[in-house]
Amino acid sequence: MRKVTDGSTSLKRRRFLQGAATTGAAAAAGCLGGGGGGSDRVPMDVTEWPPEDLESNLNLWNWYDSWAEYAIDAFGEEFDVDVSNSGYSSADQWYSQLQAGNDEIDNIAATTNWVERSIENDFLHEIPVDVMPAWDNITDRIKEASSYQQDGSVYGVPESLVLYPLTYNDEYFDSAPDSWGVLWDEEHEGNLCMWDNATVSCQIAALYTGQDPIQPDDYDEIEEVLIQQKPLLQTYWGDYQQGMSLFVNEDVVAGPLTMGRTYTARFQEGAPVHYTAPQEGAMYTSDLFVIPQGAPNPIASLQFTNWASETENAAQLFETMGYQPAVDISDELSEEDAEFTNWPDEWDLVFSETLSDEVRSRYDEIWTAVKAA
Amino acid sequence: MTESSRSDGENAAESESGGTVDATDREMAAPDDGVATTDREVATDGGTASGIDARVSDLTAFLRDRPRLRTLSIAGPPYGILVFFFAIPLLAMLVVSFQADQIGGAWTLRNYTDFLTSETYLTVVWRTFLLSVQVTAIVAAVGYALAYSIVRFSRRTTLLLLLVILPFWTSYIIRMYAWINILQSDGVLDSILNLVGLPALSLLYTETAVLIGFTYVWLPLAVLPFYASLTNLDADLIEASKDLGAGPIRTFLSVTLPMTINGVITGVVLVFIPTFGSFITPRLLGGTNNVMIGMVIENQFKSAFNWPFGAAIGMVISVVVVALLVLATRLGGGLFGTGGETS
Numbered sequence: 056m057r058k059v060t061d062g063s064t065s066l067k068r069r070r071f072l073q074g075a076a077t078t079g080a081a082a083a084a085g086c087l088g089g090g091g092g093g094s095d096r097v098p099m100d101v102t103e104w105p106p107e108d109l110e111s112n113l114n115l116w117n118w119y120d121s122w123a124e125y126a127i128d129a130f131g132e133e134f135d136v137d138v139s140n141s142g143y144s145s146a147d148q149w150y151s152q153l154q155a156g157n158d159e160i161d162n163i164a165a166t167t168n169w170v171e172r173s174i175e176n177d178f179l180h181e182i183p184v185d186v187m188p189a190w191d192n193i194t195d196r197i198k199e200a201s202s203y204q205q206d207g208s209v210y211g212v213p214e215s216l217v218l219y220p221l222t223y224n225d226e227y228f229d230s231a232p233d234s235w236g237v238l239w240d241e242e243h244e245g246n247l248c249m250w251d252n253a254t255v256s257c258q259i260a261a262l263y264t265g266q267d268p269i270q271p272d273d274y275d276e277i278e279e280v281l282i283q284q285k286p287l288l289q290t291y292w293g294d295y296q297q298g299m300s301l302f303v304n305e306d307v308v309a310g311p312l313t314m315g316r317t318y319t320a321r322f323q324e325g326a327p328v329h330y331t332a333p334q335e336g337a338m339y340t341s342d343l344f345v346i347p348q349g350a351p352n353p354i355a356s357l358q359f360t361n362w363a364s365e366t367e368n369a370a371q372l373f374e375t376m377g378y379q380p381a382v383d384i385s386d387e388l389s390e391e392d393a394e395f396t397n398w399p400d401e402w403d404l405v406f407s408e409t410l411s412d413e414v415r416s417r418y419d420e421i422w423t424a425v426k427a428a
Numbered sequence: 429m430t431e432s433s434r435s436d437g438e439n440a441a442e443s444e445s446g447g448t449v450d451a452t453d454r455e456m457a458a459p460d461d462g463v464a465t466t467d468r469e470v471a472t473d474g475g476t477a478s479g480i481d482a483r484v485s486d487l488t489a490f491l492r493d494r495p496r497l498r499t500l501s502i503a504g505p506p507y508g509i510l511v512f513f514f515a516i517p518l519l520a521m522l523v524v525s526f527q528a529d530q531i532g533g534a535w536t537l538r539n540y541t542d543f544l545t546s547e548t549y550l551t552v553v554w555r556t557f558l559l560s561v562q563v564t565a566i567v568a569a570v571g572y573a574l575a576y577s578i579v580r581f582s583r584r585t586t587l588l589l590l591l592v593i594l595p596f597w598t599s600y601i602i603r604m605y606a607w608i609n610i611l612q613s614d615g616v617l618d619s620i621l622n623l624v625g626l627p628a629l630s631l632l633y634t635e636t637a638v639l640i641g642f643t644y645v646w647l648p649l650a651v652l653p654f655y656a657s658l659t660n661l662d663a664d665l666i667e668a669s670k671d672l673g674a675g676p677i678r679t680f681l682s683v684t685l686p687m688t689i690n691g692v693i694t695g696v697v698l699v700f701i702p703t704f705g706s707f708i709t710p711r712l713l714g715g716t717n718n719v720m721i722g723m724v725i726e727n728q729f730k731s732a733f734n735w736p737f738g739a740a741i742g743m744v745i746s747v748v749v750v751a752l753l754v755l756a757t758r759l760g761g762g763l764f765g766t767g768g769e770t771s
Binding site: 285290296297306422424 | 729
């Protein structure tokens with residue numbers, strides 16, 4: 056075959072290969088992405104408040120979707136920052152991004168145990184809480200409970216308290232059940248549910264059997280009672296919406312559900328539900344604002360963290376999602392809402408510390424065995 | 429240009445002058461015979477060729493002189509994508525599966541021994557297998573009947589096929605929630621049954637609900653290959669079978685099914701594999717007794733944080749599923765002859 060030479064530039068072999076190589080390299084770079092991008096500035100550079108020269112963009116990863124919508128408008132308008140939010144359903148979605156080298160995410164609403172893992176792996180920026188005015192708004196209760204520090208450095212600012220209560224139908228029950236035993240009561244057979252979550256369900260069983268849910272001493276008993284419970288249940292719910300729907304449709308009368316979903320079911324869906332912490336205790340954890348290493352807009356993220364911890368903005372978290380903010384918002388609430396958010400002092404609440412690998416592994420084995428039984 | 433399939437199987441195309449020119453001839457024609465430059469000469473405005481057209485022609489000519497490079501440039505990108513997005517991740521998963529506790533941990537075989545020696549996990553695998561076989565059998569039966577009806581008894585094939593693939597335009601999760609509304613107590617199904625005086629079934633959170641959900645989700649995947657193979661089936665063969673005295677069942681078993689077995693196997697593969705790895709459908713529609721191995725794997729990655737163990741389970745399941753499918757394919761071919769050859 057002959058080469059076409061019609062007066063146009065003929066394609067030389069070397070030039071073609073160079074072009075191909077360049078294209079390939081560009082494609083590979085695009086596929087691989089950049090690792091560890093970010094700004095030259097870091098949050099700890101801020102020594103006075105307010106910080107100056109905010110970046111013009113802010114990329115949130117906040118799973119409180121409705122509150123994030125409010126924040127996008129309110130914060131964006133106040134500080135002239137273009138805010139976007141990527142809602143997520145599972146923490147491993149953002150954690151894997153941090154593992155790969157973050158160059159996109161500025162601010163994450165992260166659950167405590169994932170924050171701990173991130174701190175251990177040096178994925179987070181230290182935060183200068185001493186210069187942040189809103190830091191004083193965070194209640195002592197949550198400051199003491201949450202795990203967000205290491206060697207005196209602070210890597211997160213608490214956003215909310217997340218209770219794992221016993222949710223119940225308050226028309227079916229005359230008063231709040233006072234024991235997790237209600238989930239093992241044959242009287243309610245077919246009208247109960249459990250959460251398809253190894254840790255939560257095993258910890259409920261641990262509390263029910265009088266064990267330490269963080270470090271139980273009799274795994275066999277936990278497995279045994281969960282297997283005993285199985286015929287009494289309608290289902291194990293695996294999705295928050297599904298769990299809430301079980302109560303809204305009155306398919307179940309009692310089971311574990313988050314406080315936020317209970318709030319939504321009660322006040323937005325009109326379901327006859329309430330929640331309680333049984334006498335054996337209930338687990339709770341916290342979500343925190345963190346600024347990941349590689350954040351392209353770290354100073355805007357820091358400003359956002361402070362803004363979100365201001366009372367009126369924190370109150371919106373409850374108004375939109377039903378979760379207890381880390382800030383005392385009692386003055387902002389109606390009587391009905393204040394009653395709903397009140398956690399009586401007599402409640403025995405156990406902070407959900409990060410489990411050891413052994414306990415987590417055993418819980419996982421137990422839960423698989425229970426579901427396969 | 430309109431392409432038609434000739435009896436000898438070669439592609440022919442109408443040239444601008446109305447005659448036919450073999451595609452092969454057009455590709456191999458010398459540039460000075462006036463064919464190779466057709467693309468440039470026949471510009472949309474009928475005028476001079478643009479600079480881009482010229483460059484394309486130069487590139488085409490350059491590659492024509494270098495068949496190996498041409499092959500590489502054509503086959504390279506798809507193979508590259510396969511390697512980059514399939515082979516490398518699979519290899520990474522294999523490597524991780526031999527690490528202890530977390531990525532980067534010590535090398536170990538423990539993940540495999542823990543899984544393969546655990547009665548619990550093997551029970552889950554066995555249940556998953558049984559459920560997948562059930563789903564595949566139901567989908568194959570329903571899908572084949574549906575495809576056969578579309579091909580043999582309807583003129584509105586395009587519309588019917590569109591209706592078959594229509595559910596794909598809606599999110600998987602949304603479709604599952606729709607089934608929750610249909611199957612739940614006092615849901616759509618129970619309401620209809622009550623209207624006609626039948627007792628409510630309350631199917632949600634049962635194995636039946638899982639089977640219904642899977643059947644609904646995978647049916648389009650099966651119907652399309654079934655339809656493709658049935659379309660190629662020569663109806664005269666069926667007539668000949670009947671002329672020779674075979675009844676409908678004998679005709680189906682000795683003519684129709686063997687001639688379309690490749691489409692059936694394709695449909696079975698497309699249904700069996702995703703069912704074996706599913707975790708959303710059993711979680712949303714199943715009750716307390718519908719754990720599948722996909723749910724266990726998901727849990728290792730999302731809750732237990734034991735990625736190596738999840739990777740090990742994934743690798744074992746991948747090998748098992750591929751082995752089963754190879755076995756089924758060979759068995760299928762053995763039962764029905766070569767199948768699918770319409771020449």
